[in-house]
Amino acid sequence: MAKAKAGDFDWQNLGFEYYDLPYSYHAEFKDGKWQEGKLTENSTIQMSEAANVLHYGQEAFEGLKAYRRKDGGVNLFRPDQNAKRLENSAKRLLMEPFPINKFISAVKEVVRANQDFVPPYGSGATLYIRPFMIGTGKVIGVHPADEFQFHILVTPVGPYYKGGLKPTAYVTSPYDRAAHGGTGQSKVSGNYASSLLPGSIAQKNGYSDVVYLDPRLHENIEELGGANFFGITKDGKFKTPKSPSILPSITKKSLLKIADDFGMEPEETTISINDLDQFSEAGAMGTAAVISPVGSITHNGNKHVFYSETTAGPYTQKLYDRLSKIQNGDEKGPDGWQVDVPLN
The missing domain is CATH 3.20.10.10 (D-amino Acid Aminotransferase, subunit A, domain 2)
Incomplete structure (x- = not known):
């Protein structure tokens, strides 16, 4: 899939779907600690055929949005709450939580890198942000992985339910x-x-x-x-x-x-x-x-x-x-x- 360009979008008529934007964010947990994360242009994820997520579903995710303000700036809405919820979800699945402060910084970094794709103020569209964690450690028996990946993708979206505020x-x-x-x-x-x-x-x-x-x-x-x-x-x-x-x-x-x-x-x-x-x-x-x-x-x-x-x-x-x-x-x-x- 070719990378999207800002000029490709009709902001007033966006659906709720995925577009491959220029940058994502990626970090890995191995050797008992989270490694330094970074922006990446690679929108694919590599893992072993024995990765836990493929067999036992060790995966948690979040959803939040970036909003274009009237002054041209960009807002996030309560990202600390998403970070805390992902932490709780990770703990429930015996995954090493991604640090809350690093979560917020990573979200800001990937939104800033894709700022041209935050839809215009008044368009009714937003930039949807999907952070997720997966167990990538190799397992065959039913037990938690010891390696994980944290990734954030972003994509511009319109209303989830077509028709706006319509019952x-x-x-x-x-x-x-x-x-x-x-x-x-x-x-x-x-x-x-x-x-x-x-x-x-x-x-x-x-x-x-x-x-x-x-x-x-x-x-x-x-x-x-x-x-x-x-x-x-x-x-x-x-x-x-x-x-x-x-x-x-x-x-x-x-x-x-x-x-x-x-x-x-x-x-x-x-x-x-x-x-x-x-x-x-x-x-x-x-x-x-x-x-x-x-x-x-x-x-x-x-x-x-x-x-x-x-x-x-x-x-x-x-x-x-x-x-x-x-x-x-x-x-x-x-x-x-x-x-x-x-x-x-």
Whole structure:
């Protein structure tokens, strides 16, 4: 694949897909320590046929974005939280965590090197950043690797869900995203591999994606395919599911704070699939999705419609506007939320 050039892009009409940009970042753990990482023009990864990741799935990853500001600068949004989550995911898979300070520095370095590919302010597009760690030590028996690779790729993307802030339809799934006591709270590849089939079935049936219920009782909402769930009650309160098998979303953590600032009494709590009537609005939230309204959820053949199937509700719009303005640098957020990337 040829390297992309900035002039190749129609920034207003980007999909959510991969482009091979000029630079990535790469570091390796061997001989008991992380070696010095560096930028690389090589977008391929070499490993042994016996690498742990190929057989036992020892892999964790992250997703964050770089945003072009109105003044031409570039913001990251809470990268320290991504660094900490990757550290927790790595520990869950017995991988040597990549140091948090080096993670943030590496992200800044690779964004700066690819700064021409950070989409223009106002285009609705961003530079998506995908850091990941893989076990590359050679294994045949089931045990952790002793060598790892840390890599960051970046690619410009448009909205994850086409149509922008437009409600979409979801359906509950008989499949589980992750086991109770498993790796649901970690951002690891196995969780997503298991979601491919239920997501594909839902899309073939005309839905945007699935709603996963808790793996023990199949009664309580866990996550949406690829994003966390939130609901707005009829009296304007913000609720989101609480469970040990839910991925701790940085977007969710941020919206809990914003909702509190708005006086929406945010709460992480158990939400039964049978109690959807309490909500006037609902949505998906995550780095890729940002905020995407949920127009309806179908469960056991019964369709529940929220505020509208065509228009975002007023609370959802309000939350989206506030979060987007912070991410794009139009409004000041809490300390540490906006991190400037020094450009050349």
